[in-house]
Amino acid sequence: MSRVEQMWIRPAVPDDAEAIAELNAAAWKSAFAGVVSDEYLSSYDGAPQRRREDLLTMSPGAVQLVAEDGIVVGWSMGHPCEDEDCDPNTVYEARSCYVAPTHWRSGTGRRLMQHLLAGLDRYRWQEVVLWTPRDTTPTRAFYATLGFKPDGKTAVMDRLGPVPIVRLRRPVEA
Template structure:
């Protein structure tokens, strides 16, 4: 499996991975109406890849020549996070056909080991509260709830929780 920077030509594949992962992981948590119509927003993915800030990253996991995972990260925009030292995983999705095959772990390792420790001290991410497998995956990477919660109204409403991980030198051991 290869982890590489995403390029605009990956937008359709990223959208497919995103939609398939949402439909499989969030069934019963996110409204069925939303999930049934969600296509992963390919045009938005392309625009994001073309207009990324210099501090944002997007990586894909490839199995052969097929994109099977995607990660998007950028400096946290949460008001209670120090803007210069907290990075955020905005998206990390893997095609359900490749769950438990290492793509998600490899994407996260790639990000966590690549962040400049002289600047970035912590990494945060938001995930639906009621998705035990997703939360277990992030816990295996050292993420823990920091007590911050919110509700994503456009999804049903869906309670979400913020997870946080301190960046330490042991990231490579994940």
């Protein structure tokens, strides 16, 4: 049985906050080295208190999922899009999808994203967007396999370095 066959996806609960923060920090430090400032990455702990607060106070339409194979090894979250140029009634944002580096290329990230997307009400949501650093080729390639394409919107996250980011988009029914 493969690693992904032994895994299940479930809604995240507040008790998952520490594990989510740990895997989030490890994923950032591995995936964004050389893209995000070393100073930021060296101090990033995944924000466990923020993760717990987010899980306790989720807004309507927000979803947080974890992938578990005995321990939490992946996390995704989404909510109605808050970008000024998007309609929050029809555009959903896949806000986060992180997998512990020990589980990269195992299918965990794909299953998390597929589960998040499959749970969207196709009568309400028309499109899904997400933001990712522009210069992370593996990350952008992963999202491309799920049907996400750049939509021309860019920004800079100053707190990260500064880091140029791009918005990717796909129809819900892709």
